[in-house]
Amino acid sequence: MDGSAPAALGVAPEDRLPDGFAVRLDPRTRRRDGGATLLGGSPLRLLRLAPRARELLTGDRLVVRDAATASLAASLLDAGLAHPDLAAGSAGDGGADVTVVVPVKDRPAELARLLAALRAGPGTAALPIVVVDDGSATPVRAEGVVVVRHEEARGPAAARNAGLRAVRTPFVAFLDSDCVPRPGWLTALLPHLADPRLAIVAPRIVGLPGRGWLADHEAVDGALDMGQRAAPVRPLSGVSYVPSAALLCRRSALGAGFDEALRVAEDVDLVWRLAAAGWRVRYDPSAEVAHQHPTGTGEWVRRRAFYGTGAALLAARHGSLVSPLVIAPELAAAVALVAGGGRAGRAAGLATLAVRAARLAGRLARPGERPRVGLAVFLVGRSAGAAARALSRSVTRHHWPLTLIAALVSRRARRGALLLAVADGLLAWLPHRRRTGPVRHLVARRLDDLAYGSGLWAGALRARSARALLPTRPTRPPRPPRG
Incomplete structure (x- = not known):
């Protein structure tokens, strides 16, 4: 730990x-055995239903x-096999119980x-609004809102906490000043709060229309966009965090709020601490908030590299939960052998996978x-495919400096790295092929990965710790309390 x-x-x-x-x-949840078992969730799991549950x-x-x-x-919710299916307006007293908190620094037009x-x-x-002016050069002036001012900038976490302390309603919505919520965003999120253990529900962050060659990439693969599928939010899952640019929160769950020692990744830290404390966090893409990327x-x-620096800070607080590569060593070895081990390697890798399947067949x-x-x-x-994708992302994103060293000394490594870089970019482009071109998307993805990986390694060097770089074995997350 870093002592904070x-x-x-x-x-x-x-x-x-x-x-x-x-x-x-x-x-995507699959019924098997006449409904006796359910297969799905993230990470993938097989849930056997007791006779009473089947009924x-x-x-x-x-x-x-x-x-x-x-x-x-x-x-079903906690396993990621199901999602809330709620009618609009079914959360308590509705929007009258929400206060909006907006942290801002030197963005008068955006505010x-x-x-x-x-x-x-x-x-x-008619929602009450608290604007926290975090040391703007020109103090914020806005009618009909409460303004809390920091004479000197203290960072986004401290600004949000200052706004949180001014809130008197049971729920609080955090919106960054460079956001523009789409109509109906709050109506879509409020019903989730009927769950008494729900701490946070987050909308989908989409890009505002912009200019420049990166605008198309941001529209389909923005760093803050968690995708088009609803999901529970917890470490080591398909949606492991939600950005604090837009959140609807239960004030009693947040306590003192964000960790003010963090100037980056404070949203990830909050989500992971809430999950460890038994709270639920959800992502609902039916609500959208546009963001000026x-x-x-x-x-x-620079922004992508800045995001990468947060991993070392998270590793100091959450250990292996921040690992860039969560994979079973024997599965990683099998995939690597199949991919690049030659004829003998492919045979050995396939044999390893076959043995793994035989053992699993008996346990199932x-x-x-x-x-x-x-x-x-x-x-x-399916596990082998996921492992292959994880290894590919490790080579091209998190551990690219090691890939570069290998490419400099080995022609085979150089060819393999180039093939992976192109294949990864094209596969990522395919779902968006009607909205952006392949070359532009490929270049943007490679720049994104190089920048994030640079920030990741810079943060690790600054912290003098390799914990944010090390792979780890998958472990079953702690079972959350039921209710």
């Missing part, structure tokens, strides 16, 4: 999900009616744009059943 004490959080309640709360299975989950939607259905719904959007938006026109090349690269079978060979092969194949 994180801000205290609120205590997660023991209350179960309320009657009327509904969840719906994720479209309760007769379709894709489950409505909480009692303690049993509440427990099952919570299990005016945000306030205008809030005052014109459905459900937000930097599109000048120099500013864009219920007592008295035959080994589940088909399911085991599917799971091992």
Whole structure:
């Protein structure tokens, strides 16, 4: 640890999900064995349903009616197998219970744009607003809002905490000054707060229209965009954090708020501490908030590198949760052998995967059943594919300095690195091929990775610790409390 004490959080309640709360299975969740098992989530897991649970989950939607259905719904939510399926306006007293907190420094035009959007938006026109002026050269002047001023800049975490202390409503929405919420964003997020253990729900961050060659890339692959699928947010999952540019929070969960010692990655730290304390955090892309991304090349690269520096700070607080490569060593070795080990290597790698599948087939079978060979092969194949993608990202993003050294001394490594760099960029471009060109997307992705990796290594050197660079074995995350 770095010696700084994180801000205290609120205590997660023991209350179960309320009657009327509904969840719906994720479209990617697969039913097997006549509905006796569910396969899905992130990381991928196989959930066996007890007979009573099978009786309760007769379709894709489950409505909480009692303690049993509440427990099952919570299990499905926490496993990532289902998501809330709630009617708009079903959260307590609604938007009247929300205060908006806006941290700002030297962005008068952006602040005016945000306030205008809030005052014109459905459900937000009458919301109380607290603007925290974090040492702007010209003090903020705005009508109809509470202004809290720091004479000297103390950073975004301290600014948000100052606003949090001024909030008197049970819920608080944090919006950065360079954001413009889309109509209906708050209405879409509020129903999630019916879950008494939900601390934060985050919208999707999309890019404001911009100019420059990077604008198209930001529109389809922005650093703050967590994608188009709803998800639980927790470490070592498909959505491991949500950016603090736009958040709707339960004030009692945040306690003292963000860790003010962090000038970067304070949002990741908060989410991970909340998850460890038993709170839920969710991502809902049906709500959108537009963000003014930097599109000048120099500013864009510096911002990406700045994000990378946060990994070392997180490693000091959260250890291996920040590892850039979470992979089983034997799986990594098998994939590497198949990819580049020649004929003998491919044979050895495939044999390793076959043994892994054979062992798993026996473990998947219920007592008295035959080994589940088909399911085991599917799971091992999927794991191998995920391992291949993780190794590729390690080579081209997190550990590119090592890749560069290898490429300088080995022609084979040089060819392999070039092939991976091009293949990774093109595969990332395919889902967006109707919105951007392949060459531009490939160049932007490579610049993004080089900048982030540079920041990652610079942060590690500054911290004099390699923890943010080291791979780790996958471990099953602690089971959150049910309810």
